[in-house]
Structure formats: C-alpha cells, structure tokens
Amino acid sequence: MADSTLRTLSQPEPQVADPLHELLRQGARDLIAKAVEAELATFLAQYADQRLDDGRQAVVRNGYLPERTVQTGIGDVSVQVPKVRDRSGGGARFNSSLLPPYLKRARSIEELIPWLYLKGISTGDYQEALAALLGDQAKGLSANTVSRLKKQWEDEHTEWRKRDLSDRRYVYWWADGVYSNVRMDDRLCLLVIIGVTEQGRKELVAVEDGFRESADSWKTLLTGLRERGLTQAPKLAVGDGAMGFWAALSKIYPETDHQRCWVHKTANVLNKLPKSVQPKVKADLHDIWMAETRDEAHKAFDRTLKRFEAKYPKAMACLAKDREELLAFYDYPAEHWVHIRTTNPIESTFATV
Structure with a gap:
C-alpha cells in the first residue's frame, strides 16, 4: 500500500460546502458589494455640487447598516449596505435598489454565479445575469457600471490563475x-x-x-x-x-x-x-x-x-x-x-x- 500522509478524507458534504461553491459564494458576496458601491457612487454624484457654507460636501457616506444575509441557491451570502449622511439637513437618504431592506432571498443566484466564474460572459449577458439575481431592479445599472464590475472580476480571476x-x-x-x-x-x-x-x-x-x-x-x-x-x-x-x-x-x-x-x-x-x-x-x-x-x-x-x-x-x-x-x-x-x-x-x- 502506498504511503499517505493524508489524515482523513471527509465524507461527501452537501453541495454548499463544496470548495468551488465556497469560492462562488465568496464571489457572490464580492459582486454584490461592488454593485452596491457602484450604486452609491452614482447616488453621491447627484449631490457632488451641494456644499455647506464652509465648503464641505453636503452628502457623504457614513458607514454601513448592520450586516445581514440573503438566502441563495449556494447558501447564505452576507451583505452590507452603506449609509449616507446629509449634513445640510435636506434628508437625502441612500436606498439600494439591488439590496432593498425586504430582500431576504435571491431568486436565481445559482444561475448567475456559474456564468460569472465559468463562462466568460459578455457585458450584455452580465446585465441579464444581474437581472436573474435581482429581477427588474437590476435594469437601472448602466453599461459602464456593468463593464467596470466585469473588469474587476476579470482582474481577480487573472490574479487567481497566477497565484x-x-x-x-x-x-x-x-x-x-x-x-x-x-x-x-x-x-x-x-x-x-x-x-x-x-x-x-x-x-x-x-x-x-x-x-x-x-x-x-x-x-x-x-x-x-x-x-x-x-x-x-x-x-x-x-x-x-x-x-x-x-x-x-x-x-x-x-x-x-x-x-x-x-x-x-x-x-x-x-x-x-x-x-x-x-x-x-x-x-x-x-x-x-x-x-x-x-x-x-x-x-x-x-x-x-x-x-x-x-x-x-x-x-x-x-x-x-x-x-x-x-x-x-x-x-x-x-x-x-x-x-x-x-x-x-x-x-x-x-x-x-
């Protein structure tokens, strides 16, 4: 019998615990975070010209709401939505259309994530994939935002391949x-x-x-x-x-x-x-x-x-x-x-x- 230093090889685990699914779940978390950050950047740009009397920006980011989870086909994914502060008292408030407060379960993330990691989809298909995850609420994402997100993921995949x-x-x-x-x-x-x-x-x-x-x-x-x-x-x-x-x-x-x-x-x-x-x-x-x-x-x-x-x-x-x-x-x-x-x-x- 060949020598083996392997101490134990665990019994087959549920699919969600598979190493690739863990990778995909991390990818889902990163994708959602970057998409929400892109939403926030667009929101803050609308108030870029609003200043206080002392010259400071009127509407600025101000931390995050408490972390919560969204149920998906590859397990629970932890998400956080950033907050903004309106120093002028005007009541500006950031609400993510991608992660509204009532969203507890994603529709079809199991269809989305394999596309992103495994199929090298085009920008147009990326938009469709986001729609599969979040429905009509994803239609507000611009082509530039989608391209930027895709570029970030391509860079991360390239780094993984060079690790x-x-x-x-x-x-x-x-x-x-x-x-x-x-x-x-x-x-x-x-x-x-x-x-x-x-x-x-x-x-x-x-x-x-x-x-x-x-x-x-x-x-x-x-x-x-x-x-x-x-x-x-x-x-x-x-x-x-x-x-x-x-x-x-x-x-x-x-x-x-x-x-x-x-x-x-x-x-x-x-x-x-x-x-x-x-x-x-x-x-x-x-x-x-x-x-x-x-x-x-x-x-x-x-x-x-x-x-x-x-x-x-x-x-x-x-x-x-x-x-x-x-x-x-x-x-x-x-x-x-x-x-x-x-x-x-x-x-x-x-x-x-």
Missing part, C-alpha cells in the same frame, strides 16, 4: 473536461482539476479553457501549475481514460499514480453492449470495484472477462485495457476508496454548468 502554489501539497487529484452549453466551439471545454490536501480539504486547483482529449492543452495547464511552484506531485490522479490529461501528467508529474474513473469506464463498456445484457455486465463490474481486496478484484475481473469476452469482445477489450489503472485505488487507504474510484467531486460541483 503562488509553492506551499500547496496535494495527495489526490480529480481531473476532467467540463462542457458548457454556451461554448461556440463544441470541442472546447473547461479543463478542471480539484485536489485534496494532506489535511483532507478539497480545493479547486485549476480551471482553464482547452480541449479534453488534447495532451497539449493539459500539458499547458500542468506546466503552468509547476511553474507557479507546485513542484510536489500528487500521489494519485483520478480521471477518465479518454483524456489527454494522462499523457501530459506522465511528462510533468511522472511519479503520480493513475486511477481510471469507474463511472466513465462503466458507461464506456455498457455502450458497447446490447441493452438486454447491460444489467448483467454492470452487476459484474460492481463486483470488481466493490471487492474487499485487490486479489478478489482480480478474480472478479477474470470472471467477467471469461463470461462475456467471447460474445462481446469490444466491450471486454475496453474493460481489460485499463485493468491496472482501474485497480490502482487498492494501493491507498481503504477509507479513501469511495472517494478515489470516480471523478464525482468534479461532476457534483459542475452539475449546473
């Missing part, structure tokens, strides 16, 4: 290519890596545009990680065998073990079989990856091949070609097997994209 990784240590990686309905090129997707640290925390390691089957796309991504300080390879990487990821991984992090995703492999094998036979083969595949030991898994593997190889050679060849990579998880702690047999951490995170 130093020299202190990061990952035990496991899950890799996949995630396709989006809005891509102009059907082949282009998001190349995604999620990692788990030695402390058992899942983190988003990389998200880049690329081609799933292209070794060059994955090599560019992995080379970027290494150049930013991620020199220590993960012990095990999990993914579908059809990706160019594996060829790139062997060049950039050759010491990493390869584990094929059992969900992808099962689907690929079943697709080569008549529907009438699929339940029987699926049950046999289940017996392989649920075996308590590697030896028992090999025995189940042999039984499956012997039972179906003569009549369904293509399906069994698909299964047999990745035999060692399908069973690599047996080299790791048994309590981790449920997590490292599939790429479920990626699929559950990106299910709405």
Whole structure:
C-alpha cells in the first residue's frame, strides 16, 4: 500500500460546502458589494455640487447598516449596505435598489454565479445575469457600471490563475473536461482539476479553457501549475481514460499514480453492449470495484472477462485495457476508496454548468 500522509478524507458534504461553491459564494458576496458601491457612487454624484457654507460636501457616506444575509441557491451570502449622511439637513437618504431592506432571498443566484466564474460572459449577458439575481431592479445599472464590475472580476480571476502554489501539497487529484452549453466551439471545454490536501480539504486547483482529449492543452495547464511552484506531485490522479490529461501528467508529474474513473469506464463498456445484457455486465463490474481486496478484484475481473469476452469482445477489450489503472485505488487507504474510484467531486460541483 502506498504511503499517505493524508489524515482523513471527509465524507461527501452537501453541495454548499463544496470548495468551488465556497469560492462562488465568496464571489457572490464580492459582486454584490461592488454593485452596491457602484450604486452609491452614482447616488453621491447627484449631490457632488451641494456644499455647506464652509465648503464641505453636503452628502457623504457614513458607514454601513448592520450586516445581514440573503438566502441563495449556494447558501447564505452576507451583505452590507452603506449609509449616507446629509449634513445640510435636506434628508437625502441612500436606498439600494439591488439590496432593498425586504430582500431576504435571491431568486436565481445559482444561475448567475456559474456564468460569472465559468463562462466568460459578455457585458450584455452580465446585465441579464444581474437581472436573474435581482429581477427588474437590476435594469437601472448602466453599461459602464456593468463593464467596470466585469473588469474587476476579470482582474481577480487573472490574479487567481497566477497565484503562488509553492506551499500547496496535494495527495489526490480529480481531473476532467467540463462542457458548457454556451461554448461556440463544441470541442472546447473547461479543463478542471480539484485536489485534496494532506489535511483532507478539497480545493479547486485549476480551471482553464482547452480541449479534453488534447495532451497539449493539459500539458499547458500542468506546466503552468509547476511553474507557479507546485513542484510536489500528487500521489494519485483520478480521471477518465479518454483524456489527454494522462499523457501530459506522465511528462510533468511522472511519479503520480493513475486511477481510471469507474463511472466513465462503466458507461464506456455498457455502450458497447446490447441493452438486454447491460444489467448483467454492470452487476459484474460492481463486483470488481466493490471487492474487499485487490486479489478478489482480480478474480472478479477474470470472471467477467471469461463470461462475456467471447460474445462481446469490444466491450471486454475496453474493460481489460485499463485493468491496472482501474485497480490502482487498492494501493491507498481503504477509507479513501469511495472517494478515489470516480471523478464525482468534479461532476457534483459542475452539475449546473
């Protein structure tokens, strides 16, 4: 069994606790704060020429209202609305149309945030996304405000992509290519890596545009990680065998073990079989990856091949070609097997994209 410094790998958590959703929730908080600040700037500009007798600005910002939360599809998001003070006594008061006092629950933030972080939307679509969050109240945002907000987020994403990784240590990686309905090129997707640290925390390691089957796309991504300080390879990487990821991984992090995703492999094998036979083969595949030991898994593997190889050679060849990579998880702690047999951490995170 391979040595592992990972103390514990927590059981699957509700989607809101997923590392990417935490990132998205932070993004929602930042977006709302910046949008409200833009509202406030527009409001104060209306009073820019109003001065007191001593020359001071008549209407100025004056702290914040108490923090409150807005319920969203990715969890509660903390928000604060700034206050203004009218020194002239004229009664000027700032009321955010984006965060009115009665707003307790956002309508569709789960539709908005993945656009912002994952789809690189245009300015026009950004306006639509804000409308999805706040309804007709968002229509007052000018194109300049939307462009400024988008630029701020693009800058933040660029900084995230350049972040130093020299202190990061990952035990496991899950890799996949995630396709989006809005891509102009059907082949282009998001190349995604999620990692788990030695402390058992899942983190988003990389998200880049690329081609799933292209070794060059994955090599560019992995080379970027290494150049930013991620020199220590993960012990095990999990993914579908059809990706160019594996060829790139062997060049950039050759010491990493390869584990094929059992969900992808099962689907690929079943697709080569008549529907009438699929339940029987699926049950046999289940017996392989649920075996308590590697030896028992090999025995189940042999039984499956012997039972179906003569009549369904293509399906069994698909299964047999990745035999060692399908069973690599047996080299790791048994309590981790449920997590490292599939790429479920990626699929559950990106299910709405």
